[in-house]
Amino acid sequence: MIASGRLDKGDRLPATRELAGLLGLNRTTVSAAYTLLEAEGLVLGHVGRGSFVLGESRPPRAGLDWEQLLPAPEAALPAPAPPDAISFGSSCPAADLFPIEAFRRSCEEVLTGAEASVVLQLGSPAGYAPLRHHLLGESRREGVARPGDDLIVTNGCQQALDLIARVLIRPGDAVVVEDPVYPGLKNVLLRAGAQLVGVPAGVEGLDVDALDRVAMRARPRLIVTTPDFQNPTGGTLSAEARRAVLRIARAAGSVLIENDIYGALRYKGEPLAAIKRSDETGDTVLLRSFSKLTFPGLRVGWIVAPKALVARIAEAKQAADLHTDQLSQAVLLRFAVSGRLNEHRARVLAAGTERLNAVLDACQRWLPAGTHFTRPQGGMNLWVRLPEPLDAGDLLARAQREGVSYLPGRYFEVSRREPGGLRLSFAGLPPDRIRAGLAILGKVFSSELARARLERQEPAAAVV
Numbered sequence: 001m002i003a004s005g006r007l008d009k010g011d012r013l014p015a016t017r018e019l020a021g022l023l024g025l026n027r028t029t030v031s032a033a034y035t036l037l038e039a040e041g042l043v044l045g046h047v048g049r050g051s052f053v054l055g056e057s058r059p060p061r062a063g064l065d066w067e068q069l070l071p072a073p074e075a076a077l078p079a080p081a082p083p084d085a086i087s088f089g090s091s092c093p094a095a096d097l098f099p100i101e102a103f104r105r106s107c108e109e110v111l112t113g114a115e116a117s118v119v120l121q122l123g124s125p126a127g128y129a130p131l132r133h134h135l136l137g138e139s140r141r142e143g144v145a146r147p148g149d150d151l152i153v154t155n156g157c158q159q160a161l162d163l164i165a166r167v168l169i170r171p172g173d174a175v176v177v178e179d180p181v182y183p184g185l186k187n188v189l190l191r192a193g194a195q196l197v198g199v200p201a202g203v204e205g206l207d208v209d210a211l212d213r214v215a216m217r218a219r220p221r222l223i224v225t226t227p228d229f230q231n232p233t234g235g236t237l238s239a240e241a242r243r244a245v246l247r248i249a250r251a252a253g254s255v256l257i258e259n260d261i262y263g264a265l266r267y268k269g270e271p272l273a274a275i276k277r278s279d280e281t282g283d284t285v286l287l288r289s290f291s292k293l294t295f296p297g298l299r300v301g302w303i304v305a306p307k308a309l310v311a312r313i314a315e316a317k318q319a320a321d322l323h324t325d326q327l328s329q330a331v332l333l334r335f336a337v338s339g340r341l342n343e344h345r346a347r348v349l350a351a352g353t354e355r356l357n358a359v360l361d362a363c364q365r366w367l368p369a370g371t372h373f374t375r376p377q378g379g380m381n382l383w384v385r386l387p388e389p390l391d392a393g394d395l396l397a398r399a400q401r402e403g404v405s406y407l408p409g410r411y412f413e414v415s416r417r418e419p420g421g422l423r424l425s426f427a428g429l430p431p432d433r434i435r436a437g438l439a440i441l442g443k444v445f446s447s448e449l450a451r452a453r454l455e456r457q458e459p460a461a462a463v464v
Helices: 016-023 027-039 100-111 129-142 156-168 183-191 208-218 239-252 307-321 326-337 340-366 392-401 431-457
Strands: 043-046 050-053 149-154 174-179 195-202 222-225 255-259 285-289 301-306 381-385 421-425
Touching (some): 027 050, 100 326, 100 340, 129 149, 129 301, 149 307, 156 183, 156 255, 156 285, 156 301, 156 307, 174 183, 183 195, 195 208, 208 239, 222 239, 340 381
Parallel strands (some): 255 285
Antiparallel strands (some): 149 301, 285 301
16 A cells, blocks of 8 residues: 555554454554564654654546545454354354245246236335235234334345434434444444444343433434344343333434344244334334345345335435335245245244354353353344453454454444453354354463463562
8 A cells, every 4th residue: 555655655554453453363463564564664653653654655646536535434344254264253044044945936936927027127115015015914913013104115124224314313413222232223323423322231132221311311313222132232122121112212202213123033932022012102113124034135124114204214215226126025025925934934943042052052161251141032143241351352363263253342332342242143153163163262262361360460570
């Protein structure tokens, strides 16, 4: 970058810890690289200030300077793990469970049916009408869609969150989110100009008492919660807590966004009713998706909300992408009404039970004493807190060298730092890989903990 002129004379390099985190490398590796640059006369380090480029000024060139035009990038997630690595980093379903033959039959039935030409034509920004009617009917039977509600199909829940932010958030609006929280939600809200207010979340989901205090003080525009198997903690709100969240949102005059993308993945215990089902006003906005249960590559989610809001979201969606992919929606509709979805769900829940048991047993067996971890009854993730002074971010590079990856807590934090926090996403791995991965992580964490404690015990060198 210095040689090509992308970095100019006087430019400040990122701090070594920051660049190590962005690249998924050990901090000492980055420090060594900076030392080499300084030895070659390309940069100069100043204690307490950082390292600065000494190279010649950027040569003039034709065209726009895109490095200057583009805003600073958001903090990137670590690079994808190699194919042979054991990755706990991605919250996605297991590809080995995809019912490819059943999906192929669904595709053939759609493409040979009378509606094939309609499916391949431009459609409504609200989604493929037969799928909308099916999902709305299911929602009414469940009691989460009222007469004043409507439904719009989106390109997954990520687009649903983005559209809601475009329609409802004005720059400077306070928005309450769980802390730690899913990075995709955090980034969408920050891009919309929201002021994020984090409320602690753990094994029992959102801290309701803290939410009550914050909501009365901040009067947030939105309150966003994932009541079942929250990402990243795996926590679930009790029935009583759900009623309390609804009451707090009403009292604060806030729009309650219920992100229910993991609720169908319950492996143990009794299911809990969606918050929207208890909302007599019908104002709660419910988000759901096929992505966690079936095929995330098809990008099909939906929003159930008051008709006025759905209409505005449809306008925003039409401005963004005209309409969603009707072929994917038609195939998923056929997959559902044929009974293949229920058959697949049974297999997913059986496999999820085995994988959840494997990750809980492996955490108990391999992680060092003093480690705490959540014990969800479903979903795809659990949250680990390593004993002090371990830093999950600093240990990631070592774990990756051993063939295992995960996401450190810094990617999920809003206002509370948890250096020892990390997310383990287990649903995409078979039980034997889960156990093998946790055994490796246990060795990495335990050896580092022993080294850190030994350093604490060593007497300081005499100063003469």
